[in-house]
Amino acid sequence: MANPILVLAEQVRGELADITFEMLGAGRALAIASGAPLYAALLGSEAAPLAAKLGAADKVFTVEHPHLDLAPAGTVAAALKGLVDHTQAGLVLLGCTNVSLGIGSMLAAHSGLPLVNFCRAITFQAGTLTCTSQLFGGKILSDVKLADGRGIVSVYPGAFPVDAGKHDGTPPVEKVDLAVEAPKAVFKRYVEPETGDVDITKQDVLVGVGRGIQTQDNVQLAEDLAQILGGAVCASRPVIDQGWLPLSRQVGKSGMTVKPRVYLALGISGAPEHWEGMQNAQCIIAVNTDPKAPIFDGAHYGVVGDVLELLPVLTEKIKARKAT
Ligand SMILES: Cc1cc2nc3c(=O)[nH]c(=O)nc-3n(C[C@H](O)[C@H](O)[C@H](O)COP(=O)(O)OP(=O)(O)OC[C@H]3O[C@@H](n4cnc5c(N)ncnc54)[C@H](O)[C@@H]3O)c2cc1C
The missing domain is CATH 3.40.50.620 (HUPs)
Known part of the structure; x- marks a missing residue:
C-alpha cells in the first residue's frame, strides 16, 4: 500500500x-x-x-x-x-x-x-x-x-x-485548481434543528433510563444520580415516546449515537436499536431485574436488581463519599 x-x-x-x-x-x-x-x-x-x-x-x-x-x-x-x-x-x-x-x-x-x-x-x-x-x-x-x-x-x-x-x-x-461544475441541487438555507437543553453526545457520564423506570416522576431519581456524577440523563425510545424526556435525549437508531466514558443502562432491555447508539461507551453498567436481559450480553458490569430501589441508595452513597 x-x-x-x-x-x-x-x-x-x-x-x-x-x-x-x-x-x-x-x-x-x-x-x-x-x-x-x-x-x-x-x-x-x-x-x-x-x-x-x-x-x-x-x-x-x-x-x-x-x-x-x-x-x-x-x-x-x-x-x-x-x-x-x-x-x-x-x-x-x-x-x-x-x-x-x-x-x-x-x-x-x-x-x-x-x-x-x-x-x-x-x-x-x-x-x-x-x-x-x-x-x-x-x-x-x-x-x-x-x-x-x-x-x-x-x-x-x-x-x-x-x-x-x-x-x-x-x-x-x-x-489545487479544479473545474467545479455548478451543482444540480442548490442549497437554500440551513434549518436549525430543535436544540435540546443538553448535548448528550458530548457527555462523559450518561445515566440512561428505559421503560423499567416506570413513571415520569421516577426519572427524577436518575436526574439526581446524573447531577452528583456530573453527567446527564438520556433514555431509550419508549421513555421519549411517553414524553417523559425530550427527543434530544434519545439514544439509539432513531436517536443519538453517544460515546461517554460511562453509560448506566437502568431498566433498559438492550434492544439492538438502543444498543446501536451506545455500544461505543467505554464502560457500560447495566441494572435490570431480568437476569436474561440482552443488555447483560454486552455490558461490562451488570447488577440484577430493581433500579427504583438502587437509585436513591446509590445517589446517597456517592454523595456521602464525595462529602468526605
Ligand atoms: C425502526 C426502529 C427504530 C428504533 N429506534 C430506537 C432508538 O433509537 N432507541 C431506542 O432505545 N429504541 C429504539 N427502538 C425501539 C427498540 O426496538 C426497543 O423497543 C426499545 O429500545 C426498548 O426500550 P426499553 O429497553 O426501555 O424497554 P423494554 O424493552 O420494555 O425493556 C425494559 C427493561 O426494563 C427492565 N425492568 C423493568 N422494571 C425494572 C426495574 N424496576 N428495575 C430494573 N429493570 C427493570 C425489564 O426487565 C426490561 O428488560 C426502535 C425500534 C424500531 C423498530
Missing part, C-alpha cells in the same frame, strides 16, 4: 467535525504500518483557515470554490475524484455521516475503486488491508479485504478516538 491515504475533512458550518480527526488518527496508524503518506482533502470557500487544524496530515490539499459549500454528494465526489487523480491516492477515507454519506458510492463509480461502507475498524497487516464493517445495526461484523490496500472506506462515527487525529503543527497546504 504505497499510494497515499486521503482523508476527506468533514466540516459543518465552518467547523471541522470530530469524524475528521477520527479518520486522521486511523489514517495515521495505517500510514505508519504501510509507509504510505497521509493527506487530507478540504473542499469549500472557507478551506484555507481550517487547513491549519489538520496537523496530523503530512499534507493538506484544498479545492476552494463556493460551489463546494454545502454541496450535494455528486459535486463533492467529482471534486474528490480530481484530488484522487492529483495525489495518486490509493485509499480514501470518508465519514459515514449524514454529511458525507452518498459521496463514497459516487466516487466509486467515478474512480473504479471498491467501496466499503459502515467501517468500524481498519488494520494493515502483512501487506493486507482489512476493514471491518458493521451491518444490520451491529448484529453482523464483516471483514472485507482490499486488494493492494486500494479502495474507498466510509468510516462509522465514534469508531476511532478523536484525540489520535489532533496534532499540533501546521501541515503544508497545496491549493
Whole structure:
C-alpha cells in the first residue's frame, strides 16, 4: 500500500467535525504500518483557515470554490475524484455521516475503486488491508479485504478516538485548481434543528433510563444520580415516546449515537436499536431485574436488581463519599 491515504475533512458550518480527526488518527496508524503518506482533502470557500487544524496530515490539499459549500454528494465526489487523480491516492477515507454519506458510492463509480461502507475498524497487516464493517445495526461484523490496500472506506462515527487525529503543527497546504461544475441541487438555507437543553453526545457520564423506570416522576431519581456524577440523563425510545424526556435525549437508531466514558443502562432491555447508539461507551453498567436481559450480553458490569430501589441508595452513597 504505497499510494497515499486521503482523508476527506468533514466540516459543518465552518467547523471541522470530530469524524475528521477520527479518520486522521486511523489514517495515521495505517500510514505508519504501510509507509504510505497521509493527506487530507478540504473542499469549500472557507478551506484555507481550517487547513491549519489538520496537523496530523503530512499534507493538506484544498479545492476552494463556493460551489463546494454545502454541496450535494455528486459535486463533492467529482471534486474528490480530481484530488484522487492529483495525489495518486490509493485509499480514501470518508465519514459515514449524514454529511458525507452518498459521496463514497459516487466516487466509486467515478474512480473504479471498491467501496466499503459502515467501517468500524481498519488494520494493515502483512501487506493486507482489512476493514471491518458493521451491518444490520451491529448484529453482523464483516471483514472485507482490499486488494493492494486500494479502495474507498466510509468510516462509522465514534469508531476511532478523536484525540489520535489532533496534532499540533501546521501541515503544508497545496491549493489545487479544479473545474467545479455548478451543482444540480442548490442549497437554500440551513434549518436549525430543535436544540435540546443538553448535548448528550458530548457527555462523559450518561445515566440512561428505559421503560423499567416506570413513571415520569421516577426519572427524577436518575436526574439526581446524573447531577452528583456530573453527567446527564438520556433514555431509550419508549421513555421519549411517553414524553417523559425530550427527543434530544434519545439514544439509539432513531436517536443519538453517544460515546461517554460511562453509560448506566437502568431498566433498559438492550434492544439492538438502543444498543446501536451506545455500544461505543467505554464502560457500560447495566441494572435490570431480568437476569436474561440482552443488555447483560454486552455490558461490562451488570447488577440484577430493581433500579427504583438502587437509585436513591446509590445517589446517597456517592454523595456521602464525595462529602468526605
Ligand atoms: C425502526 C426502529 C427504530 C428504533 N429506534 C430506537 C432508538 O433509537 N432507541 C431506542 O432505545 N429504541 C429504539 N427502538 C425501539 C427498540 O426496538 C426497543 O423497543 C426499545 O429500545 C426498548 O426500550 P426499553 O429497553 O426501555 O424497554 P423494554 O424493552 O420494555 O425493556 C425494559 C427493561 O426494563 C427492565 N425492568 C423493568 N422494571 C425494572 C426495574 N424496576 N428495575 C430494573 N429493570 C427493570 C425489564 O426487565 C426490561 O428488560 C426502535 C425500534 C424500531 C423498530
